[in-house]
Amino acid sequence: MGRNLPSVKLRQNGNQQKRESKKEIPKKVTNTQPKKNEVESTSLIYPNGDTAFKSILLARFCSAIWLHITDCDETYNYWEPAHYLVFGKGLQTWEYSPEFALRSYTYLLIHALPAKIYQKLFNPNPLLIFYFVRCLLGLLCSFVEVYFYKAVCREFGVHVGRMCLAFQLFSAGMFISSTAFLPSSWAMYMMCTACAAWWTQKYEFAIFATALGSLLGWPFAALLGIPIAIDMLFLKKMYRIFLQWSVISAIAILVPMLIIDSMHFGKFVIAPWNIIKYNILGGAGPNLYGTEPFSYYLVNGFLNFNVIWVLALMTPIALLLSYFFVPSKNKSTLILPHYISLSPLFLWLFVFLLQPHKEERFLFPVYPLICLCGSITIDIIQKLVFRIWCYIKTFPHGTHYLDTTxxxxxxxxxxxxxxxxxxxxxxxxxxxxxxxxFMELNRYPTEGRIPESTIINVCLGKDWHRFPNSFFLPNTNWNVKFIKSEFEGILPAPYSQTENGTKIIHSHFNDKNREEPSLYFDITKCHFLVDLNLGRETPLEPIYANKKDHWRVVRHFKFLNVEKSHRFFRAFYIPFVSNRYLKFSNFSLLQAVRQTKIK
Structure with missing residues (x-):
C-alpha cells in the first residue's frame, strides 16, 4: 500500500508548472477564518501498482472461469472461427464469407496463435484451450486497467483513483466485459490505454492505442479518439505529431491487416471499411437483427453498474455544482479540463443511445469511464457535504473533507x-x-463410453444461440448440427475443411438475415440433442424430453425461465428471497435411443 501520491512536475509550452495531484478543499467556514486552506489528509491510503494489479488479476481470472458466454455473437463470430484456425474445423458465419468480409482474421489470430502454440505443445483437451485464452484476455485486461488506475490517480487525484479501482474490481459490467472475446472488449482495453496515455501526455502512445482499438478491433471505437484529436489539434496545436503518428499507426496496423486478411479471404480486403459500409453507408444494416427502445441502455447500465451508473450520468451536474460551490484554485484536473477529459464517455452515450439497434456489448468500450465518472461524482458529493457542514459546525483547523465524509x-x-x-x-x-x-459431453470419451474416433452429431434447435462454442466438444470428431425450429434467420455453416476453406464463397450465405433451409440437419441422424424445456411446445419445437421412445435424458441443469420469473429477482440474487420469485426449467442433454447407433 502507498501513502500520499507525490506531486507531479510537468513541462508544458516551455514553462515549468507544479500542481498538487489532489485538489485543495474549501475553506473552513467558522466565526474565525483559518489562516490558510485545509491541507490534504496525511492518512490517505491507496493501493500501489502491484497491489492493484494483483487485485484486478484475481477478479479477471474469476470472470474467465465462471462467466458464461453472454452473447451468441461472441460464439459464432469469434470462438468458432478461432476454433477453425486452431483445429481446422468450426462454424462460419456470413460475415466471414469472402463475398462480404466484414470480420478480420488478424484480430482472430491474436487470440488463436497462443491457443495454437498451447495446443501444439501440450495437446490439451479443447476445453482447457478455451479457458487458457480467456485467462490471457484477463491478464491483458489487468495490465491496461492498472495503467488506467495510475493515470487516474495522477490526473484526478488519489481519492478518485482508489474509488475508481474499487468500482472496476467489483462491478458486474467489468466482470462481463473483461474476458469477452469481442472487438468491443478489445476496444475497451485500448480505450483504457489511450486515455491513460493521453492524461499523462504520452500523445504518440494515445494515438497508436486508439488506432489499435478502432482498426484492429472495432472501427466505431475511433469515436473515442475524437476528444484526443481535439485536444491535440485545437488546444495544444500539435499538428505535426498528430499527423505523423496517425500515419505511422495506420501503416503499422493496416498493412499487416491487409496482408493477413487478403491471404485468408483470397482477395484484397479492408475489413474495417467493410463493416462501416455495411452498417452506415447503404448496407443492409444492423437493424435486421432487432431494435431496442431508448431506455435499453439506461436499464442495462443499471444492471451492470447499479448506483455507479446513476452517479456517472450525474457527473456533468456534479461538476457544475463543484465549480460554483467548492472553492479551489484549480477548477480542473492536472492536465485537462473535465469537459475534455471525460468527454469520450458522453460522446459515446450520445451516439449510441440514438441508434435503433442496441446491444449490451456496444457499451463495453466505455465501462472503465463509467467507473471513473461515478468516482468523480462521489468525490464531489463529499466536498459539497463538507462545505455545507462547515457552515453548520466548527471543525478543528486542518480538517480534511475526507476525515468527515x-x-x-x-x-x-x-x-x-x-x-x-x-x-x-x-x-x-x-x-x-x-x-x-457441454462439459458433461466431455466425459464420454474420457470415461470410455464413446470411442474417440467415433463421429458424433450434437444437435441444437431453438437453443442454437446458447451453444458456448466448439471448444466445449471433446474432439474434432464431434459435430454441431442445427435442426429446424421457429427461428427464421440465417444460421452459421461449417467451414469447408480444405486448405482454402476461408476463401470459398458459399451460396448459402446472405447479408439479409434470410433463412437458409439447406443448413438444417436431419434429426434422425442426431446422436445427442440439447434442449431447454420451457413448458410450452409447437410442432417445430416440441418438448423432446417427453419423447421417451426417441430420446433419453442423460443430464439436466436448471436454467432460468425468464418469462415466469420476477423482473428484479432474475437480475439480482437476494438470499432466502429470490428463489420464491424465480422459476427454473430443465436444460437437458438428450441421447438418441433407437434411430442412431453409436459404434
Whole structure:
C-alpha cells in the first residue's frame, strides 16, 4: 500500500508548472477564518501498482472461469472461427464469407496463435484451450486497467483513483466485459490505454492505442479518439505529431491487416471499411437483427453498474455544482479540463443511445469511464457535504473533507459491491447451464463410453444461440448440427475443411438475415440433442424430453425461465428471497435411443 501520491512536475509550452495531484478543499467556514486552506489528509491510503494489479488479476481470472458466454455473437463470430484456425474445423458465419468480409482474421489470430502454440505443445483437451485464452484476455485486461488506475490517480487525484479501482474490481459490467472475446472488449482495453496515455501526455502512445482499438478491433471505437484529436489539434496545436503518428499507426496496423486478411479471404480486403459500409453507408444494416427502445441502455447500465451508473450520468451536474460551490484554485484536473477529459464517455452515450439497434456489448468500450465518472461524482458529493457542514459546525483547523465524509464513500462502496456481487451470482446461477451441459459431453470419451474416433452429431434447435462454442466438444470428431425450429434467420455453416476453406464463397450465405433451409440437419441422424424445456411446445419445437421412445435424458441443469420469473429477482440474487420469485426449467442433454447407433 502507498501513502500520499507525490506531486507531479510537468513541462508544458516551455514553462515549468507544479500542481498538487489532489485538489485543495474549501475553506473552513467558522466565526474565525483559518489562516490558510485545509491541507490534504496525511492518512490517505491507496493501493500501489502491484497491489492493484494483483487485485484486478484475481477478479479477471474469476470472470474467465465462471462467466458464461453472454452473447451468441461472441460464439459464432469469434470462438468458432478461432476454433477453425486452431483445429481446422468450426462454424462460419456470413460475415466471414469472402463475398462480404466484414470480420478480420488478424484480430482472430491474436487470440488463436497462443491457443495454437498451447495446443501444439501440450495437446490439451479443447476445453482447457478455451479457458487458457480467456485467462490471457484477463491478464491483458489487468495490465491496461492498472495503467488506467495510475493515470487516474495522477490526473484526478488519489481519492478518485482508489474509488475508481474499487468500482472496476467489483462491478458486474467489468466482470462481463473483461474476458469477452469481442472487438468491443478489445476496444475497451485500448480505450483504457489511450486515455491513460493521453492524461499523462504520452500523445504518440494515445494515438497508436486508439488506432489499435478502432482498426484492429472495432472501427466505431475511433469515436473515442475524437476528444484526443481535439485536444491535440485545437488546444495544444500539435499538428505535426498528430499527423505523423496517425500515419505511422495506420501503416503499422493496416498493412499487416491487409496482408493477413487478403491471404485468408483470397482477395484484397479492408475489413474495417467493410463493416462501416455495411452498417452506415447503404448496407443492409444492423437493424435486421432487432431494435431496442431508448431506455435499453439506461436499464442495462443499471444492471451492470447499479448506483455507479446513476452517479456517472450525474457527473456533468456534479461538476457544475463543484465549480460554483467548492472553492479551489484549480477548477480542473492536472492536465485537462473535465469537459475534455471525460468527454469520450458522453460522446459515446450520445451516439449510441440514438441508434435503433442496441446491444449490451456496444457499451463495453466505455465501462472503465463509467467507473471513473461515478468516482468523480462521489468525490464531489463529499466536498459539497463538507462545505455545507462547515457552515453548520466548527471543525478543528486542518480538517480534511475526507476525515468527515468518508461514510459517504464507504456506504456507496458497500451498496454497489453488494449489488454487483448479487448480479454476478444471479448471472452464474441463472444462465450457466449451457456450459455445464457441454462439459458433461466431455466425459464420454474420457470415461470410455464413446470411442474417440467415433463421429458424433450434437444437435441444437431453438437453443442454437446458447451453444458456448466448439471448444466445449471433446474432439474434432464431434459435430454441431442445427435442426429446424421457429427461428427464421440465417444460421452459421461449417467451414469447408480444405486448405482454402476461408476463401470459398458459399451460396448459402446472405447479408439479409434470410433463412437458409439447406443448413438444417436431419434429426434422425442426431446422436445427442440439447434442449431447454420451457413448458410450452409447437410442432417445430416440441418438448423432446417427453419423447421417451426417441430420446433419453442423460443430464439436466436448471436454467432460468425468464418469462415466469420476477423482473428484479432474475437480475439480482437476494438470499432466502429470490428463489420464491424465480422459476427454473430443465436444460437437458438428450441421447438418441433407437434411430442412431453409436459404434
Amino acid at each position: 468518508s461514510f459517504i464513500m464507504v456506504g456507496t462502496f458497500i451498496i454497489t459491491t453488494l449489488l454487483s456481487i448479487s448480479r454476478v451470482y444471479a448471472l452464474y446461477t441463472n444462465y450457466h447451464a449451457p456450459l455445464d451441459i
